[in-house]
Amino acid sequence: MPTLAELSRQLADRAVTSRELVERSLGLIADPAGEGARTFTAVDAEGARAAADFVDSQRRRGREVSALAGIPFSSKDIFDLAGEVTTAGSRVLKNDPPARADAVAIARLKDKGMIVIGRTNMTEFAYSGVGLNPHYGTPRAPFDRATGRIPGGSSSGAAVSVADGMVALGIGTDTGGSCRVPASYCGIVGYKSSHGRVPLTGCNPLSSSFDTIGPLANSVACCATADAIMAGDWDGVVPARDIRGLRLAVLRDFVLDGLGPQVERDFARTLKRLEAAGAVLSDMSFPELREIPTINAKGGIVAAEALYNHRARMAARGGEYDPRVRFRIEAAEAISAADYLGYVARRREMIALFAGRFAGFDAVVLPTTLNVAPAIAELAEDKDYIRFNAMSLRNTYVGNFLNGCAISLPMQAPGEAPCGLMAMAPWGHDRDLFGVAGALERVLKAG
Secondary structure, eight states: OOOHHHHHHHHHTTSSOHHHHHHHHHHHHHOTTSSHHHHEEEEOHHHHHHHHHHHHHHHHTTOOOOTTTTOEEEEETTBOOTTSOOOTTOSTTTTSOOOSSOOHHHHHHHHTTOEEEEEEOOSGGGOOSSOOOTTTOOOOOSTTTTTOBOOOSSSHHHHHHHHTTSOSEEEEEOSSSTTHHHHHHHTSEEEEOOTTSSOOTTBOOSOTTTOOEEEEESSHHHHHHHHHHHHOSSOOOOOOOOSTTOEEEEEOTTTTTTOOHHHHHHHHHHHHHHHHTTOEEEEEOOGGGGGHHHHTTTOHHHHHHHHHHHHHHHHHHGGGSOHHHHHHHHGGGGOOHHHHHHHHHHHHHHHHHHHHHHTTOSEEEEESOSSOOOBGGGGOSHHHHHHHHHHHHHHHHHHHHTTOEEEEEEOOOTTSOOOEEEEEEOTTOHHHHHHHHHHHHHHHHTO
16 A cells, blocks of 8 residues: 555656546545445545645646645544534534534645545544444455454544555544554554644544544554644654664553454564564563553543533433443443542553653553454444453553553554554653654564
8 A cells, every 4th residue: 555655756756646646546435346435424526626636736837835735535524624514423413514614633634735535434423442333334344354344443434444545544533542443453553642732623522631633544654744744743754763772661461461362473473573673672560550440440531521522412312322332421420520530630640650660661562452353243232342342442542541642553464364563652752652663663564
């Protein structure tokens, strides 16, 4: 699959036009043999073609344009796009008034001349890690399409749009793992930025303490480019890091419990490869992480804040919600104010512990997900949905709870189902983490 840099060079060399890229995307989205109909909830073919023609005309006239101008990308249905209704994967919002302006993160990409090809499907209101959507259908993960496997969520369509080559970049959100889980299940790169770096203006809220915006793409460099544009606080050039001497902490507590056989095998093999390449691996002890299931027994901070955002709407139109999403939000009714404040206080303490234990390391590594993507049919019963959702989000949520930045890279062997290696660092280490991820990626791609 092409990277943003490759597409940029092709456009600069006149090897391809923006209109050709847009038509290629539209063709793949419309292909009845593909996943486009389930991946996108809306496609702006007319607007994309007009934007592409404008960029091409500017280049023909020798006008200076951004290196990324004319490259199509997908926007999760959680983001406002001027003149369109933001449905957030729900039927409840379909009659809301159109947005007056683009979400800030999307606007910043469009300011670089990038073109929104359409809105991607998602778990309703971004509240699940498996990616099912009863309203708009569920896009299938790219591996083993005949079986029909979950794409991961909540940024399900964003991941499939990239994995299937419909676009080179998808923009999603990550509250508990919603960029990294689908990246892991779909075999691409997904990034969770440090909370607050990328403005949330124009993004339908789930949990103000946890919501972040992140890219899904075919490479670390692609994610870095998009992150830098959306955050506006660095140049997006991935720092050159050598794998030799890189100090990696292997998180052992909690996150390695109950791994599926393939993930356990792939993670062990990956650690050996990194060590053989010259990385210095050390175990990190963090037994306090075992408190997280207790803190989240009633849904935790995310559920409490989701209830705050949805209580009035559910009271009026709760019957139109995905029952599985509504159930998770309503569970927070059992959380008292004292509970919530206690969760917030303990989270603050654990964030400080993480920052202290990280000293002397370049990144923490762990499997992104416990398992490879199960078949959609395996989630037919509510008890199985709850179990697989918890499994999908367990490891990624650690990064959100510790208020860090994190990235998922494909680590599976050729021919295997996709699964991810996650690298994580404390808040604000985004630029450095991209450098580490670039070094990890080179080892992983070397075979």
